[in-house]
Amino acid sequence: MEQFNLEIISPEESILLKNDTEEVVIPTIEGYMGILRDHIPLISFLKPGIIDVKSKNETMNFYVDDGIVEFKENTLSILTSKIFNLKNINQNNIDNIINDAYEGLKKENIRDQEKFILDQKIEVLNSIKIN
């Protein structure tokens, strides 16, 4: 399969740089989106969810909280402030984030959009926990 470049960058460091990605599935605000080589230029937002990175020999899974994606000239850039590789995540971590999310939901003047994001977050994290 044809390959393209992927970079995952957080404010503090570059988390992943790869040039042999074949397919990436990202959780955008409007739904999951699969990216292949020669996708048209794209800018979009992420909601909490799982990023699947498929290359020839391996598949990686990341959990992201939010972020921005840009696809341009066969480079997919993901800018995010909160990301974990699912391999390195542990139960306590997940529980902490879930609790934070529940706390957030308790606020009174919460906007619909925020509520939607937090609900998403809890759902995704719970599904990670089960696996």
Place this chain on the structure above:
Amino acid sequence: MASLDDLKKRISSVKSTQKITKAMKMVAAAKLRRAQENAERGRPYSEKMNNIILNLSNGITDFENAPKLLVGTGEDKVHLCVVMTADRGLCGGFNSNIIKKAKAFFQKLSDSDKELKIITVGSKGYDQLKRLYKDKIIERISFKESKNANYFDADKVGKTIIEKFEKKEFDICTIFYNQFKNVITQIPQEQQIIPLKTSEKKNETSEQNYEFEPDEDEILSNLLPKNISTQIFKAMLENSASEQGSRMSAMDNATRNAGDMVDKLTIKYNRSRQAAITKELIEIISGAESL
């Protein structure tokens, strides 16, 4: 003239000060390397962010309804200045350079009858500004507990600024920090972050037709607050590298000065010891002669 004992004490006290400054220099050098690495690693993110915003804002034609964070409120009456300094002293001119820059800016504002509000980040800035501008300081933030500059802290500052902007407490926001050039030179900077200045590279943007999802406006209004935090974070990284660099060279100077001082004092000590001996000899000889 100081007695021999006094001189001796003086020398040993200067020597122990020298030991302290030497140790501080070493610590600063180690921290500087880390801070520089951090600053380097943070660069791709802010560059990418800038690029995306540039691409987006070039596509905007309808300036009336564009997000306020980008085009401003249309007025420039109230200025918010975020003065970012260190939490610790003993780092040469680092803090006072920022303050000097900021004060010059404040003066310009008050000359042109603009209202001024100040947020200080880092306790040294507050200490230096409180005498003159106490009533203008609306908030002071300090990250004494966190060891390194981290994004979480920057985000907190960013959110405070945006909250105030949404409440229409100010029109224009400027941040002050030191840009790290090398160990000896740090350049104090003023940078306007609200409204965003998308200047420079307008011609370079290729006619890329992006697919936006959701639409451009929504993306921009989500992206701009993040960009504020990113800019703050960038300033914090630059600041922490500058602080360590500045401290390193200051402590290097101090160590060298202490060395010079020890040399001078030692010569003085030897001279007065010699003088005392000579005096005693003269006394003995003249005593013997008179017999």
